[in-house]
Amino acid sequence: MVKPEIRGNVNFEIKIQFMQELKEDTFSGNKNEDIHDHIAAKRxxxxxxxxxxxxxxxxxxxxxxRYCPPSKTVKQLEDIHNFKQEGDESLYQA
Structure with missing residues (x-):
């Protein structure tokens, strides 16, 4: 999500119609979509x-x-910092 750039003193609000659209079921079953993530986000x-x-x-x-609590961010940073490619692994496999 990218916050739109708004210049000047403008009162910006999310309209109720947008929130209703978010609640619609948009899962298409594409192989790149995870049904569990979709259901969790929808709930x-x-x-x-x-x-x-x-x-x-x-x-x-x-x-x-909800989705990026500090504890999760710390764990992900630890995983990145502790990344190690094994001798018999390609970078892709690692």
């Missing part, structure tokens, strides 16, 4: 009260709190 969106998310900043904050 998360369904639980959001339309009156609580009315700006990009609030949607971003709610999403990051």
């Amino acid at each position: 998360w969106v369904d639980r959001l009260s339309p009156d609580t998310i009315n700006s990009w900043d609030l949607l971003k904050k709610a999403f990051l709190e």
Whole structure:
């Protein structure tokens, strides 16, 4: 999600129609889609009260709190820092 660039003193809000569109089922079964991730995200969106998310900043904050908690970020950084390619592995395999 990219926060749109808004110049000047503009009051920007997410319209209720956008939140309703997020709740629609858009899973297509593509091999690059994970049904478990899709269901989890859909349940998360369904639980959001339309009156609580009315700006990009609030949607971003709610999403990051749910899917990118600090503990998960720390674990991922540890995995990156501890990456080691074994002698018999290609970079792709590692």
